Amino acid sequence: MDAQFLLGASLLESGDVKASIAPLTRCVELAPDHSDGHNTLAMALGRLGRTGEAEVHLAHAAYLKHPQAPETLRGMGLGYCRRCGDPVEREEPSDADLRLHGPRVGMECLSCPTVLCVSCVLGNGASGVAPTRPVCGGTLRALRTDSEL
Numbered sequence: 541m542d543a544q545f546l547l548g549a550s551l552l553e554s555g556d557v558k559a560s561i562a563p564l565t566r567c568v569e570l571a572p573d574h575s576d577g578h579n580t581l582a583m584a585l586g587r588l589g590r591t592g593e594a595e596v597h598l599a600h601a602a603y604l605k606h607p608q609a610p611e612t613l614r615g616m617g618l619g620y621c622r623r624c625g626d627p628v629e630r631e632e633p634s635d636a637d638l639r640l641h642g643p644r645v646g647m648e649c650l651s652c653p654t655v656l657c658v659s660c661v662l663g664n665g666a667s668g669v670a671p672t673r674p675v676c677g678g679t680l681r682a683l684r685t686d687s688e689l
């Protein structure tokens with residue numbers, strides 16, 4: 541998978557963004573925990589305007605502890621679920637208690653550095669995934685644009 545990664549990364553660097561997608565996709569298929577592969581694939585997809593796919597791979601790069609991915613995500617107004625690695629949205633801080641949160645807004649724990657997506661918090665009936673609470677038992681609120689998480 542490193543050969544696929546190096547091929548994709550060098551194609552991207554040389555400006556052949558389209559051609560870089562196949563080897564980079566192959567890289568993360570062969571090695572789902574290749575954080576550089578996810579991060580570089582996200583950059584390539586982003587340059588092609590495939591934003592939704594780019595967000596997913598960037599979030600997975602952050603989940604896999606890629607050093608730059610969390611900051612890039614934050615700059616895009618996003619975070620990632622610490623349980624499943626899916627991207628989540630952030631919202632502007634607000635004092636209103638009664639707010640309707642979008643289905644993609646992440647939830648952050650007030651007592652520990654954990655962020656969860658709504659699917660993980662509520663559980664997913666279809667796939668039988670049980671609802672997740674933060675291990676510390678802390679309170680959750682919507683993930684904010686000014687959060688460090």
Ligand SMILES: [Zn+2]
Pocket residue numbers: 621622623624625626656657658659660661
């Ligand atoms: Zn999740």
Ligand SMILES: [Zn+2]
Pocket residue numbers: 649650651652653654674675676677678
């Ligand atoms: Zn917690």
